[in-house]
Amino acid sequence: MRIALFITCVNDTLYPDTGRAVVRLLERLGHEVVFPEAQTCCGQMHYNTGYRRDAQRLAVRFVTTFAGTGADAVLAPSASCAAMIRDNYPRLAEEGSRLARATAELAPRVHDLSELLVDVLGVTDVGAYFPHTVTYHPTCHGLRLLGLGDRPYRLLREVRGLELKELPGAEECCGFGGTFAVKNPDVSAAMGSDKARGIASTGAEVVCAVDNSCLMHIGGTLRRERAGVKTVHLAEILASTEQEPARV
Secondary structure, eight states: EEEEOOOOOHHHHHHHHHHHHHHHHHHHHHHHHEOOTTTOOHHHHHTTTHHHHHHHHHHHHHHHHHHHTTOSSSEEOOOHHHIIIIIIIHSSSSSSSSHHHHHHHGGGEOHHHHHIIIISSSOOOOOOOOOSSSOOOOOOIIIIISSOOTTHHHEEEEEEEEEEOTTTTTSSSOOOOOOHHHHHHHHHHHHHHHHHHHHHTTSSEEEEEHHHHHHHHHHHHHHTTTTTOEEEHHHHHHOOOSSSSSOO
16 A cells, blocks of 8 residues: 655654554555655644634645645544644635645644554554553544554454553543643643552553654653653654664
């Protein structure tokens, strides 16, 4: 399958290892990964803060860029950005507009990593090896907007050497929420501390998720509280093998 990678702003600027892991994983599974260099932001920050016209311009750029790749699917290693495209682009597009038509054609082919692997590629055992104890944080956009359900757990349970720990209060928000953390720093910090305590109580070495933005918030809290728990994106665990282990 030909898969176009939408790297997303946070991954591109702060977590490039996640993008590299996605490419290694998909190529190991025998798929072609293409990277359209004209891609930019999906517009989520603009949409969430009320800059609708700017968000529309970015939506047009996204659909134009990715429609031209000839890819069978578009992968966004961020549930938050995948949800922006699938859930909010239709709200930005005026009825009958070019953006509405392009979104209707492209958005169903935009997937989070766990959706792509389980639903589209039909695989849960990706040949990964990760000899660590891991707990999983289901991020709000993955859980509530994309409805990822048990897909990430099914993938993690097939990883050799990995011991999966149940996270207390897993469905509670970590307190990041993009601009929520900026507008409500005290509440955000308190929610982050609750999440960090839950993670530390599992005894896991690693907490993983499908959104590096949430892991950034959680990781900062874990470091301040000296919890000794690392944060790793799901893609990096699934890309890890005995020959090329993920750095933890």
